[in-house]
Amino acid sequence: MFSFPIQILPADIAAETAALNAKLAKGINNLTNLTDDDIDIGSTPKDVIFEQDGIKVYHYHALVEPSKIMKTPLLIVPPLINGYEVADLQPDRSLVRNLLNQGIDVFLNDWGYPRQVDKYRNMDDYLNGYLDDTVDFIRKQQGVDKIALFGICQGGAMSTTYATLNPDKISHLVLTVSPIDFDAYKANHKPHEGLMFTMGADADVEKMVAVHGNVPATVLNESFMMASPFILNYGKYADVIDILDDRAALQNFLRMEKWLFGGPDAVGQMFKEFIRDFLKGNKLVKGTLEVGGRKVDLKELTIPILNIFAEKDHIVPPPCTVALGKHVGSKDYTEFAIATGHIGIYTGGLAQKVLAPTVGNWMRERGA
């Protein structure tokens, strides 16, 4: 006979409830005393050096003496659909700080929060307009011919496209968890990998944009949470009760929540084009992508490339990232794996020790 393993005694439930309530009471006290300043994200000191249509370019203050700063500026290109703060979540979990400590001169493009008036911005506007203006501004301000690009997720696909079209302006390309080949995960498909791509490929994006204008961040978050609905919607909040009485742990949790649910909406036209050309059409690797009337041929991407991926990435499965190596013309192509997930590559403990030093060494070895 099946020996039923659930042996929960009413007395145990009572004790569990009492312990939980004690934590809740203390947690409410903690929450009441936390201010917005305690849940700061993106706090590494910086200057806004260029601003256009709500898009800001930051130049971070150096953390090493001037003689140790590399001469090639590095521009971080975040995704359009997440806040840039993932690269600078908190002082002890900050890609930006770690890069600065490597002696890299760090710039970042903050795409901001689009409004309905921005809904007609397209791929051409973002790459040949805003990103190109940013790159030119940094080149002029810093007095250099070329700069390095550092792409984050979707920002990596955009950086790859831009670098291919502008070999005269970009010297090095660093990619992190960047989707390049949107079909590559299908060959050996595991259910937990690439669900957002699978759902996106079937979605009627035209209608979605017709309804929303800009696709709300909440819609994108919901599809993100479909990858683990119970844990991300319920389990996480049941578990947080355990740390409600730990002020520091609670602050860390809240910073991640603030970033996760505080992201921008996706600009309607750009979103349509990205889904159509990159996700559904897979045009970047097929060699059929055109931006602003110019064809994007990855064989013309010949600069040094460092392609970093997360081994446990279920949002952008590693095969979708590393496929780049097969398509580019660069003879200096390096891959680097970190045993973490899609977000953990920026905020996880292991990544704090590994990611920036890898980028720093790679750039130094290439005369940056």
Added chain:
Amino acid sequence: MENKNPNEQLGGIVNAWAETQKRMWGDWSALLQNLPGGKESPIEAAKKGVEAATQGTNEAARVLMDRITSSQGAMNRVMDFFFKSMKIVAPNLEANKDWRPDLKGFAEQWAKESTAMLERSFGMGSHLGSLSGTLSKDLPEAMGPWLSFLMQAASSGHVGEAMLGGTAGINRLLSMEGDASALAGIGEIPLFGASREKNAKLLRLVDAVVDLRKNSLSFHTAFAEALAKAVEATVEELGKVAAKGEKITAVRQLMGLWYRTADKSLLVTFNTQEFLDKQNAFTKAQQQFKLAQRSVVEDIFRGLDMPTRSELDETYQVIHELKKEVRALRQELHSTAPAKSGGVPRKAGPARAKSE
């Protein structure tokens, strides 16, 4: 409780779970008794109390508490589903019988209940009969009898299509099905003259509601089936726990097992084309509903001399095109201007151009 049969064990657990919820929220409510909302249901009281307690503090903290309290309600429903499922499963499991058919039946019933709940919360509970009443009231009285007939005739199909002619509903109304009636073609005649277009928009909205309800039921049924599969997977996991001689002695331990197993199982379902098709049909029906709703609302706005979303969109598009033109002109200006020494010429406008 040890060594009792699964039915008795589960009966005790379900009661204890209900008691836990009562105590947990009851205690919390008591904790917040001096704050607004203390006299309402425990969860609502906690929500309002926390809102007040965290007022003036940070947004993230407020959002978190809202998520904890909101997810608690949803979590309770999910745990409720799980415990009830286990009660269905347990007798057959004990008798070494196939427990899956009963579980499937329970899941289908649960889907119907949850869809009805969603419809109520979305305000979509009004059926065609009550809609008929609304339309009859708002439109000229003379139209009332027509609408009543139409509602009956098109009760199995789309009311909007029926009114616009050429569909099964209107044909049934005029008894033309299968006959070469002298009345054939009458369904194509514009029914309401000058106001036909406006009525058409209203009725397309009705069609969209019908479609949304249909697709909502289909999607939530698929979701409930997916949950039933997740319960199956959890029963198997419990079997593994039992085989190892281990026990689950805490609610949160059980929740953890259920969540982990359910997530894995759901992901398999979410990747199937059948589920994706139903999800997409539901999403499209929601979008179609919003578009039809907008179409009607825009007519009202026009009547009030207020700008509509479509008009604003046209303005946004013009602004976008003008910006592109300005940028192109600036580029042209820079390329024809005499070159300055050093640096790279700027393509963009002022260094700190303000956003509009």
